[in-house]
Amino acid sequence: MAPVAVDSAVEKDNLSIPLIDFSLFLNGTSSEKKTTADALLKGFQQAGFIYLKNHGLPATEVSNVFSSSARFFERAQKQKDELAWYSAKANRGYAAHGREKVTQLADKGDVEALRAAVPDLKESLEIGREGEEGCPNMWPDKFDDEGKAFKKLMLQFHGLCKDLHVEVMRAIALGLGIDSAWFDSFTDQGDNTLRLLHYPAVKRDVFKRDDGLQQVRAGEHTDYGSLTLLFQDDRGGLQVLSPNNTFVDATPIPGTIVVNAGDLLARWSNDTIKSTKHRVVEPPLKKGQEVGDTHPARYSVAYFCNPNFDKLIDAIPGTYESVSKKYEGVNSGEYLVRRLEATY
Helix, strand or coil, rough: CCCCCCCEEEECEEEEEEEEEHHHHCCCHHHHHHHHHHHHHHHHHHHHHEECCCCCCCCHHHHHHHHHHHHHHCCCHHHCCCEEECCCCCCCEEEECCCCCCCCCCCHHHHHHHHHHCCCCCCCEECCCCCCCCCCCCCCHCHHHHHHHHHHHHHHHHHHHHHHHHHHHHHHHHHHHHCCCHHHHCCCCCCCEEEEEEEEEEEEHCCCCCCCCCCCCCCCCCCCCCCCEEECCCCCEEEEEEEEEEEECCCCCCCCEEECCCHHHHHHCHHHHCCCEEEEEECCCCCCCCCEEEEEEEEEEEEECCCCCCCCCCCCCCCCCCCCCCCCEHHHHHHHHHHHHHHC
């Protein structure tokens, strides 16, 4: 068997999330590509999550995106509000603190009640494919030169993440035993969303409630699309639901991307791939860290990958022939809009 660098990123409560050296898929021999693809698919099938290292995205680019994101959220609230999120179909723009409530609830009234009781402690900016008719991105370039530089950087990063999405889907295809290019016609348009997230500094006692509800930075949920590429800072707080029904810390590892499968990929794979619940909570104390009264701000960058919005999503070959299809075909764009409408 060809050598492949697969380590363990998380191992607790029967949750095993692998750390995969993706360079062996991108640049390796055919044997190394296949072994890496098999390990990647196994991670999605068993945990719904993997970590990727040596993924091909320059560390300087990721660092610049985080710095630029932080400066964006430091803008005056009036400026940010001028860039407000405006529709589920577009899914672009700025969402202020408490606007979005991520949850597994489907009824809009239930979501609104939960949002009022336990708002998510975050603000975000959603950036979609540039140039989609009727769905403009909401850029700060009209304010100053910093805004113009922000737009250029984020469009460039959107493109880099799109390319990585294509490669990860090729690895999934190879792992499934179908042509490695099988997903290419579903991923070439780039109907994906780059989300910049800011979880502001909060008093520690905010997380201590006496009403039985748990305050979180982002409530437990699954993602809607095919894959999510998550770039974390070093603060921590992301947790993944284990098979033991406990939430386990997905500790940040420098230079890696956390990748998780979403509901649409689980459906597409006839549930052979898992879409696993996760949340963002009060960050754990690091060894030797003093217990203060305030948690510092946390930043993350999520790139939500989707099949092209005009595509019919039906069971992938090889996932249903012996067990029958669990789901009818669904239009990718319509499915995602329905899911988003209940969230905002």
